[in-house]
Amino acid sequence: MRPKNITYVSEFFLMGFSEEPEWQPLLLGLFVSMYLVTLLGNLLIILAVISDSHLHTPMYFFLSNLSLADIGYTSTTVPKMIVDIQTHSRVISYVGCVTQMSIFILFGCLDNLFLTVMAYDQFVAICHPLHYTVIMNPCLCGLLVLVSVFISLLVSQLHSLILLELTFFVDVEIPHFFCDPSQLFSLACFEIPSSNILIYLIGAILGGFPLTGILFSYARIVSSIRRVPSTGGKYKAFSTCGSHLAVVCLFYGTGLGVYLSSTVSHSPRKDVVASVVYTVVTPMLNPFIYSLRNRDINRAMCRPLRRIV
Numbered sequence: 001m002r003p004k005n006i007t008y009v010s011e012f013f014l015m016g017f018s019e020e021p022e023w024q025p026l027l028l029g030l031f032v033s034m035y036l037v038t039l040l041g042n043l044l045i046i047l048a049v050i051s052d053s054h055l056h057t058p059m060y061f062f063l064s065n066l067s068l069a070d071i072g073y074t075s076t077t078v079p080k081m082i083v084d085i086q087t088h089s090r091v092i093s094y095v096g097c098v099t100q101m102s103i104f105i106l107f108g109c110l111d112n113l114f115l116t117v118m119a120y121d122q123f124v125a126i127c128h129p130l131h132y133t134v135i136m137n138p139c140l141c142g143l144l145v146l147v148s149v150f151i152s153l154l155v156s157q158l159h160s161l162i163l164l165e166l167t168f169f170v171d172v173e174i175p176h177f178f179c180d181p182s183q184l185f186s187l188a189c190f191e192i193p194s195s196n197i198l199i200y201l202i203g204a205i206l207g208g209f210p211l212t213g214i215l216f217s218y219a220r221i222v223s224s225i226r227r228v229p230s231t232g233g234k235y236k237a238f239s240t241c242g243s244h245l246a247v248v249c250l251f252y253g254t255g256l257g258v259y260l261s262s263t264v265s266h267s268p269r270k271d272v273v274a275s276v277v278y279t280v281v282t283p284m285l286n287p288f289i290y291s292l293r294n295r296d297i298n299r300a301m302c303r304p305l306r307r308i309v
Contacts, residue, residue: 012097013090013173016081017272028085034284035078041287042067048297055296058121058136063290063297065145066114070283073107076100077178077279084177097179098163105181106156112210113148115248116217120144122241123217127224176272178279211252218245243290250285254278 017027049055049064080100084090092100124135163184176183221241228234254277291298 011091011093012179014081014084014092014177014179015173015175016084016090016177024085024088028082031078031082031085031280034280035074035082038074038078038280038284039071041284042071045287045290045297052296058141059118059125060297061141062114062118062121062145066111066118067286069107069110069114070286072103073111074280074283076104076107081177092179097174097184098160101163101179101181101184102156102160104178105159106152109152109155110148111251113151114145115244115251116210116213117144117148118244119214119217119248122244123220125240126221176275178275180275214248243294246289247282247286251278251282254282 017023045067046064049060077100080092121136125132128135159181163181172187174180174183174187218241225234225238254274
C-alpha cells in the first residue's frame with residue numbers, strides 16, 4: 001500500500017554545491033569558463049575533422065561524434081547550473097527534471113558507446129591492419145553510429161518511463177546540481193527496498209556492458225602488441241591508443257565510482273565533486289588529450305584558429 005502522505009510533486013529543489021554567498025561568484029566564473037572551453041575545444045575538433053580531408057578516416061569520424069556527444073552531455077547540466085547560480089534559484093520543475101535526466105542519460109550513453117566503438121576501431125587497426133579499410137568501411141561506421149544513437153534513445157526512454165511511475169514526498173531536495181538518475185531513484189518512495197538494485201542496473205547499462213567491450217578490445221590489442229618484435233613498433237602501437245585509453249580511464253573511473261560507491265556510503269558532497277569530473281572536466285579535457293598526443297588533429301585544429309585571427 002502507498003502511504004497517504006505521498007503525492008505527485010510539481011517541482012524539485014537542486015541543492016548544488018554551496019549556498020554561501022561568497023562562493024557564488026567563484027563558482028559562476030569557474031563553470032562559465034569550463035563550459036566555454038568545452039564548447040570551443042570540441043567544436044574545433046568537429047571543424048577540424050570536417051575541413052581536413054586527411055582526417056576523413058573512421059577514427060576521426062568517431063572522434064567528431066564523441067565531441068558532439070560531449071557538447072550535448074555538458075550542455076544538459078552546466079547551463080542550468082549557471083542560471084541557478086546567477087538567479088539564486090534552486091527550483092526545477094518535475095517535467096524539466098525528467099527531461100534533463102532523459103537527455104543526460106541519452107548523451108551519457110552515447111559517450112559510452114562511442115568510446116566502445118572507438119576501442120573496436122583501435123582493435124581492428126592494430127590486430128587486423130591489412131583488412132582495416134575493408135572492415136571499417138563507411139557503411140559499417142555509419143551503422144555503428146546509428147545503432148549507438150538508437151540504443152541510447154531506448155535506454156533514455158526506459159529510464160524516463162520508470163521515473164514517471166515513481167512517487168515522491170513533497171518538497172524533494174536533490175543533493176546535486178542536476179537531476180542525477182541515482183539521486184532520483186534513491187529519493188523515490190518504493191514499496192520494497194529496491195533502490196540499490198536500480199542503481200546497480202543503471203551502472204550496468206550505462207557503464208558495465210560498454211566497458212566490457214572496451215576491456216576485451218584492449219586485451220586483444222595488448223596480446224597483439226606483445227608479438228611485435230621491435231620496441232619502436234610496440235611504442236608506436238601503444239601511442240595510438242594512449243589518448244583513447246586516458247579518456248576511458250577518466251570517464252569510467254569517476255562515473256562508475258559515483259554510482260557504485262553511492263550504494264555503500266552516502267556522501268552527497270563527494271558525489272557532487274566526482275560528478276563534476278565526468279560531466280564537466282572530462283568533456284573539457286578530451287580535446288586537449290587528443291590534440292596534444294596527435295599531430296594531425298593538432299595541426300588541423302590550428303587552421304580554423306589562424307583563419308579567425
